[in-house]
Amino acid sequence: MFSDYSLTGFLDDLSSRKPMPGGGGASAVAGAMAASLGAMVANLTSGKKRYAEVQDQIDEILPEAERLRDRMLELAQEDADAFYPLSQAYGLPKETEEERAHKAEVMEQALRRASEPPLHIMECTCEVMDLLETLSTIGSRMVISDVGVGAAFCEAALKGASFNVFINAKSMQDRDYADELVAKAQGLLDDGCTKADTIYKQVERGIRWSRS
């Protein structure tokens, strides 16, 4: 199980020839790190006199960030579970006409199934991005840089998961289904990257020195 991994064990398996974990699972871990950084910023803002006015918002953000962090690790596992049948389908025989037809059908279903977790990782990452956007304006200025790091990880998780949707969609025979999937992933990617840029601008104001 994904949640049983040591950090080095996860990196070792990611480096290896094993079909899982792959880029999808790694994207979920990047998303989990982003959610964790959001939780950290909420924790370090909470209870501070200077931020008393936003305490109610912080009280909502913290459990939500922790929930999304845990959900990301579940999605990493779901990605591994959904990729396995696809990795097996590639090896099916294709000597006879019947074998080829069977393989094509199994492949199509496996490609559909393997595309779902990356898409869910993207949706979950957009939720993390929303929390970070709020934290970029209300969170403690002492840790504003960590909000920026979180946004960078969200952007990486979105790009990483989208590449997995795109490569699966490329091999699908049902082009209508594939096009819909690609459009959905592209929409999430574009929205997320726009939000990341808004956060970076907000963060930059807090971390750059100026003479004025």
Place this chain on the structure above:
Amino acid sequence: MFSDYSLTGFLDDLSSRKPMPGGGGASAVAGAMAASLGAMVANLTSGKKRYAEVQDQIDEILPEAERLRDRMLELAQEDADAFYPLSQAYGLPKETEEERAHKAEVMEQALRRASEPPLHIMECTCEVMDLLETLSTIGSRMVISDVGVGAAFCEAALKGASFNVFINAKSMQDRDYADELVAKAQGLLDDGCTKADTIYKQVERGIRWSRS
């Protein structure tokens, strides 16, 4: 020690009020995931008849990717070790003139020390990016999406580590030293992001479906 972490233990500590790990250590983990994906692509290209021509290059890339992955975890630890004195310096008393002078001096040294690991994380990430750039042209087309995921993680590691350099540099009294540090980080960030874009373009060709 960083290398003893379980994946969930790392995320729990990252989420917490604890001063370490923070955004710097998390950036190193993102860099380690990027290096691992590079190693994975090298592993899945190695020994394949179709890629026999690039076997010599793959034989060089694989151990290098593994070395950079391990180095990243060392840098995550160095970041934690270097941040601790800074987190302590913030708490020094500043009632008397003498106390203020002492605190300013300790802070300046602690800020310098805390800036070094993020800068090394950036340098190490640029080395990973170079490997991925090569893999984007010679690596197995089956896993070209994972080269893209790796580049996205490198970009996130560069941004994340640079935010930590910038926020430390902002508080430094020696503005010449700070400006030099910021220029160095900005240069690595710009170079890395340009390389990431080159890799994305190469990857896009491999993962996007077209009618032609």
